[in-house]
Amino acid sequence: MQRVFSGIQPTGIPHLGNYLGALRNWAAMQADHDCVFCLVDMHSITMPWNPEDLRRQTLGSAACLLATGIEPTRLYNQSAVSAHARLGWIFNCVSRLGWLNRMTQFKDKAGKNRENHSAGLYVYPNLMAADILAFHATRVPVGDDQKQHIELANDIAQKFNHDMGTEFFPQIEAFIPPAAARVMSLRDGTKKMSKSDPSEQSRIVLTDTPDEIALKIRRAKTDSDALPSDVEGLEDRAEARNLVAIYAAMSDETMSDVLARFGGQGFGPFKNALADLLVEKLGPVATETARLMQNEDHIISVLRAGADRAREISEPIVQEAERLVGFIR
Incomplete structure (x- = not known):
């Protein structure tokens, strides 16, 4: 059974894009993979953050993931398992500056003010590689925009193995589940749905009420033409294509x-039908998330138990990596 690792930043309640692109598939993969799922809170502090918000969002994200069907023993928060940071530092010393300079996500996030960003934002791809390889995971569910990170992780693994004269770290496969969906903003069909978009109307989050879902879908940007009878008719209609794609993904059509x-x-009747479908599918997730959030101590205990399991898997692997580089333990 292949081991799968995947993580999500707890920088806000997961949205519909997270659900259709990742979380729904994570839940399904548990049946035939050895899965490790992580709230990557260490990655969350590579950008400016508020400590209380991070704590609250981590608990809220954990509740949402549990509500979508993630098994409690498979979920933990990254900072609770020291293997991530320890292997991440080793990989900082294995990775090359030229490799990091090619990473497009740093350029996108830093923009023109790269000198004012944290060193953590620059080297976080090394930590991402450590997140995966600390578990000897061989399969990582990702979107197209994350493939470059998997390529870097494999470069780091190969260089470590070469430098240490061993075949210790495995090759990683970027796995795109067949049911994965790319969900775009409800306000701009050319941009991905995002937690960081300043407009709350651009996304549906998994804790939205039925009324909030209906309002956001009703206000979703469209054009004045009727829906076409075939997919080719959506080619130059980004917003229409996005709404149809969401309906198809939610209905498994x-x-x-x-x-x-x-x-x-x-679009009037179609939007009504789409809102009804989203309420039907996401309503139970919102209800269960709200129930779980009433007992934060329970969520913390779940994360601690998940961290115990993560340590059992990762600690022997990272200790061996430390021995290979010459550390005395």
């Missing part, structure tokens, strides 16, 4: 199936 039912109609 193809976009062609959706258009066969709604093609030729205006």
Whole structure:
């Protein structure tokens, strides 16, 4: 059974894009993979943060993940397991500056003010590699925008193995689940749905009420034309394509199936149907999240138990990596 590692930053309540692109698939993968799922709170402090917000968001994110079907023993927060930081430092000394200079996400996040950003933001791809390799994970569910990080992790693993004269770290496979969906902003169909978008109307979060979901879908940007009868008709209609794709993903249909039912109609009836579908599918997640958040001590105990399991797996691996580099323990 292959070991899977994946993580999500607890920088806010997960949104519909997180659910369709990752969380729903994480839950499904538990049946036939040895899964380790992590709230990567150490990555969250690579950008400016508020300590109380981080604590609150970590607990809220944990509750959401549990509500989507993640098994409690497979979930923990990154900072509770020292193997991440220890292996991350080793990888800081294995990775090359030229490799990090090619990482596009740092350029995107830092923009023109790169000199004012933290060193952590620059080297976080090394920590991401450590997150995976501390568990000898061989499969990582990712989106297209994360493939570069998996390539870097494999470069680091290969260089470590070469430098130490061993085949200690395995190759990692970037795994894109067949049901993964790329969800775009409800206000701009050319941009990914994001927690950091200043407009709350751009995203549906997993704790939204039925009324909030209905309002956001009703206000979602569209055009004046009716829905087409085939997928080709959506080619230059980013917002329409996004809403149809969301409906298809939530209903486990193809976009062609959706258009066969709604093609030729205006957006009014379709938006009503989409809102009803989202309320039906996400309502139980919001209800369970709210129930879990009533007992923060329980969530903390779940994370601690998950961290215990994560240590059992990662500690022997990282101790051996430390021995290989010459550390005395």
